[in-house]
Every structure is written in structure tokens, then in C-alpha cells.
């Protein structure tokens with residue numbers, strides 16, 4: 414659906430060059446809600462602006478539906494761009510136009526008939542739950558309602574891709590949740606591919622199935638959200654994951670642990686089916702060891718449950734080793750943590 418092949422983007426202003434993107438490779442499939450996360454300045458906006466050709470790559474290719482954007486002429490590019498809707502952090506609504514007129518704008522520009530416009534706009538306002546606001550003006554709406562209108566307007570031309578540029582960053586947590594729920598419906602009910610850039614890991618956790626982590630113009634890690642959240646490799650990814658999934662023991666427990674000389678501290682991660690295995694019961698009964706749960710955290714990612722536990726285990730060396738082997742055999746991620 415969307416592909417980038419070795420994409421570079423360098424800006425030049427007053428002789429100063431900034432390379433915003435350095436060798437980006439990614440593939441977004443039709444059914445995806447693909448999230449791009451990174452700190453400010455990582456290159457996220459530049460990356461998303463390449464998809465609808467608001468920016469051109471300095472080197473490399475951007476493909477939409479298997480076709481390179483640089484090979485289209487201006488007229489063909491206009492057709493492709495109609496397939497790509499976009500929503501923004503600050504909504505970008507026209508303040509002097511009514512809500513109806515705002516949503517109708519792309520249809521007016523494509524010279525649709527009055528009847529078609531009336532039908533489509535009302536259908537979209539219903540979809541976003543704001544049919545009663547057709548004659549209101551943007552300044553009469555809350556932030557969440559404005560973003561709903563932004564989404565309705567972006568969907569007017571029946572796009573197959575929706576780009577979201579920090580779409581929830583200006584909203585409170587509850588409103589963010591309702592906008593994310595709406596975006597999920599856009600993906601499922603209309604079959605629209607969504608690409609979302611954000612600096613909030615919670616957004617990725619909530620709706621994305623794939624994620625790319627960006628730093629200094631590069632993608633440092635990418636994969637399914639379950640993979641990346643389950644086993645983040647790069648320190649920056651680990652940091653982002655830590656903002657939504659606490660996976661370390663508290664300092665006070667850590668201090669107490671240091672006093673316990675004759676036990677081992679294990680970090681155990683269970684994902685999916687493994688969660689229903691009664692491991693604690695097994696460890697105690699079959700290996701005759703003492704198990705103390707120091708920390709446990711359960712998270713839902715992409716309808717899959719992930720549990721992280723810190724277990725303090727005591728027993729003779731053989732028993733402890735056998736217990737660790739048992740956990741590893743089950744396919745669980747087991748790490749001995751040094752105290």
C-alpha cells in the first residue's frame with residue numbers, strides 16, 4: 414500500500430543542510446494502522462509528508478499501491494493524492510465556514526453535484542456522531558469535536574489511506590480515547606489504511622498493529638506492536654515502551670532484594686496462550702522452591718495479554734536451575750537479573 418525504499422530527505426536553507434531522513438525503508442499493508450513514534454525532530458512529519466508528496470525525497474522512492482510517486486505527472490499525482498486523506502494536530506478547519514461547508518470542501522473542489530455533496534456530508538457527519546452540528550462554526554466546537562470534523566473532511570473523497578499527524582496531541586486523555594476509537598472504526602468499517610505519527614506510546618499501544626521507532630532521521634526498530642512492545646531492543650524503544658508498560662521493580666523493592674543474598678531474581682515474560690499456564694503452582698510443587706512475586710504487570714496489546722513478573726526464588730542450585738529450564742522450555746522469556 415505504502416512503501417519507502419532507501420529514502421533520504423535533505424533540506425537546505427541559507428547554505429545549511431539538514432538531513433531529516435537517512436535511508437528509510439518501510440512497508441505499510443492495506444489492513445494496517447501503522448504508527449511512527451519518535452522524539453521531536455526525529456523526522457516523523459517529514460516522513461509522513463512524503464507519502465502525499467508534500468515533500469519529495471532527495472534520494473530513494475516512495476510508492477503508493479506499488480507505483481512510484483516520482484513517476485506520475487501532475488494530473489496523475491492529483492488523482493493519487495485524492496486517495497490520501499490527512500488530519501492534523503490543530504485540525505486546520507476553516508473558521509469562517511460552517512461545519513457542513515468544511516466537510517464539503519474537498520467535494521466542492523472536485524465539482525461534485527449539490528445532491529451528492531449533501532448526501533455524502535450528512536453521511537459523514539453521522540459517522541463521526543455530529544449530524545446536529547452541520548450549521549455550527551468551528552469555534553463553537555470542542556477540540557475533540559473539531560478533530561471529528563477533520564476526520565469527516567479527510568474521508569469526504571473516499572480515500573484509501575488516512576495520514577494522521579499528531580492527531581490527538583492537543584486533546585485530553587478521554588477525548589484522545591474517543592478519537593482513537595473513531596480511527597479504529599475508520600480502519601475496520603471503511604477498510605482505510607492508517608498511518609499515524611505520534612510521540613505518545615499510548616496511542617501506538619491503543620490502536621496500531623505495526624510500529625516504527627524513529628531517531629535522528631532513521632528507523633531504529635520496527636515490527637508488529639506485539640513484537641516491539643514484548644521485546645524492545647534499542648534503548649530508546651525500551652524507554653518508549655516503559656512509558657506505557659512498567660517493567661521494572663520499584664527502587665524500594667530493589668533495595669530489599671540486595672539484602673537477600675541466597676536467592677535469585679528472575680524476570681519472566683508471558684505472552685498470549687502462555688499466560689494461562691499455572692507457572693507459580695508448578696514451580697513450587699514440582700521443583701520444591703520458594704517463590705516470591707515481587708512485581709507483576711499485565712497489559713493488553715492487540716488483543717493479546719502480556720504479563721511481566723519479577724520472581725525471587727530460593728532453593729538449592731539444582732532445583733533452581735531445573736525450574737529455570739522448565740520456564741525456558743515453555744518458551745517464556747526468562748532473564749536472571751543481577752542484584
Ligand SMILES: Nc1ncnc2c1ncn2[C@@H]1O[C@H](COP(=O)(O)OP(=O)(O)OP(=O)(O)O)[C@@H](O)[C@H]1O
Nearest residue numbers: 424426431433451452453454455456457458459460
Ligand atoms: N522545511 C524544512 N526546512 C529545513 N529543515 C527542516 C524542514 N522541515 C524539517 N526540517 C528539519 O528536519 C528535521 C526533522 O523534522 P521533522 O519536523 O520531520 O521532525 P518531527 O519528528 O516531526 O518533529 P516534531 O514532532 O517536533 O514535529 C528537524 O531537524 C527539522 O528542523
